[in-house]
Amino acid sequence: MKFLLIFLILIFVLTSTASATVTIFPTPLGAGTPPATARITCSCGNSCIDYTAVAASSDPRIVQLKDLSKGNETYVRWDFGDGTPLEGTNITPSLKNPVHTFPKNGYYIICMTTRNSCCSQKLWVHMTIIITDGNATVPFKAPVTAFSAAPTSGEASLKVQFTDKSTPFPYTDKSTGVSTSWKWSFGDGTYSTVQYPSHTYSKAGNYTVSLTIKNAKGSDTKTIKNYIVVNDLKAPVAVFSASPTSGKAPLNVAFTDKSTGSPASWQWSFGDGSRSFVQNPVHKYTKAGKYTVSLTVKNNGGSSTVAKTGYIQVRDKLVAAFSLSPTSGKAPLNVAFTDKSTGTPSGWIWDFGDGSKSFIQSPTHKYSKAGKYTISLTVKNDKGSNTVTKTNYITVIDKPVAAFSASPTSGKAPLNVTFTDKSTGSPASWQWSFGDGSRSFVQNPVHKYTKAGKYTVSLTVKNAKGSNIKTMSECVVVS
Missing domain, CATH: 2.60.40.10 (Immunoglobulins)
Incomplete structure (x- = not known):
């Protein structure tokens, strides 16, 4: 019995493993998919996203993710960095705080994406998790340099974002204290030592880019010839649209710049004496009329102007109105009718009170018999109709007969x-x-x-x- 107890203790010692170590680092900007950014807060201000990770057992590969987000989540997705995702809209404890088994020790860039009831936009955050056991660390190796850039071509001035894609993950060698370092050469005489730089090329040309990475185990350089192609800046071409283009006053119209050629400034003329210098303005027309709108766009390469005649049509409320002359006289009496309706009518129906009608805007009518006549005018457009009536408005006289x-x-x-x-x-x-x-x-x-x-x-x-x-x-x- 004593020997059995000693045997079991020996087996436990031989088969047990050291406690797991899970270390969390902020992910460098630009790394991961989608590229990591600073911690994102919802635009409504009441929600944010965050998480942490801890060892779940003595096996260093089994990790407990813990959701620390603020807000009522309606969707959660985990990308564990090893090719396996987990997502759903049923926010269960296992979705909020999953336990994941990684295939091996190493470093993993994990992305958590959420939506919440505060706003519909997606929020995401990256962290880098390094998994080790008690006796070993992630193997430190000499770097293998790789990088990308976006965009790689365009007109000056061209802003380019560079992304380090080198391996292994940047680290500080505990035995030497040497950290990973970067040196970028952008091909225009300028340099950077940050991991994910952005650089603006101000002049046209073909630029060779190189990146040298060093750590305690060695260094490596990657060079791509003529990687960035910058063209001379061309003058923009002005193009725009608006919605709506017609309606009753007051009318709010949203203008959308659709110009090509990277304009740097905008000047709008709305046709009513007002201007704007923002890219996509909203303008209120307070009076009826047809308005010609123009847009001028400029950059260092030149300028362009486009104008649309009578592009915005603003109507008053449709109200029938008219005048006439004369309102009385001897038979036969010729009367000229003048339409004074508002709201931009497109059709007219006149009733002259003697059984006659007219469908033109401002007719002339002859009254051949004495009497008092009631006049009505109905005006119409695609939004409706309106009628005005004037009772006994015209008096036509003849020689009287007494009775x-x-x-x-x-x-x-x-x-x-x-x-x-x-x-x-x-x-x-x-x-x-x-x-x-x-x-x-x-x-x-x-x-x-x-x-x-x-x-x-x-x-x-x-x-x-x-x-x-x-x-x-x-x-x-x-x-």
């Missing part, structure tokens, strides 16, 4: 009699003679008879065309 009635026509004195004008031809004046020596000049008078008798009544009517008289003998009998 009248009376009520009552008999009764005891004193007798009040109401007289009603029924004349035609649009008289302009009235003269009544009641047969008892009294007169009146109103259109529809009331007269009191105080004595018994039989009374003859006459009415004389007049207008610009002439006069007429109507006489009714013994029209009123008073007892």
Whole structure:
């Protein structure tokens, strides 16, 4: 039994491994997929993304990832750097804090990507995890230099981002204290010692780029001849669009620059006296009209201007309105109608009140008969219609014909009699003679008879065309 216990202890000692070590480093900018950036915070300001990692067991390859993000996550994706991802929208504990087994010790650039309820944009963060056991480190080796650049061609001034893709991962040799170093030569007489530099080429030419990397184990240089091709800057070509291009005032229009040739400045003229110098402005048109818009773009290579005539059409609210002249006169009467509607109508319907119609914007119409006429105008466009009506707006006169009635026509004195004008031809004046020596000049008078008798009544009517008289003998009998 004693020997069995000693045997089991020996087996445990021989088969056990040292405790795992998981070391986390910030990932250099530009490394990883997508390229690493600074820690990203959502634009709404209430969410951010972060994580850490710890050893999950004595096996150094088994690592526990811990999500430290702030915000209500709706999507999570892990890229472990060894070709295996994990993603989902069901935010379970195993998705937020996964345990992952890596194939071997080494360094891995891990990317965590999320979306959250604060905003729809994706957030991502990179970290580099180095996995070792207690007795060994990641093997330190001499570097093998590799790099890329984007873009590799374009017009001056051309800004180029360079990305170090060398192996192994940058480190500091604990035995010597020597760290990895970089020296870039951009081919235009300038240099950089950062790992992921950006450089601007100000002049045209073909540039040879080289990168030398050193660490405690050695150095290596990579050179690419004529890697960056920079052309002379050409003048831009002005192009733009707008939305919407028509509508009712006030109208907000968004203008979008679509110019080619890398313009450095923009000057907009909106056609209403206003200007803007931003690339993609929004402009408010407050009055109806057709506006010509122009855009001038410039860079060090020259300038270009494009103008669009009547490009923006702004309408007032569609409201029918009109005037006419004359509003009265003798038959036959020619009347000129003038449309004064707002809102840019595209169709007109006139009703002249005598059974006639017109569909032109400002017609002339002849009234051949005396009378009072009600006029209406309906205007239309693709947004709707509107109607205005003017009752008894036109008076056409002819020589009048006198006519009248009376009520009552008999009764005891004193007798009040109401007289009603029924004349035609649009008289302009009235003269009544009641047969008892009294007169009146109103259109529809009331007269009191105080004595018994039989009374003859006459009415004389007049207008610009002439006069007429109507006489009714013994029209009123008073007892």
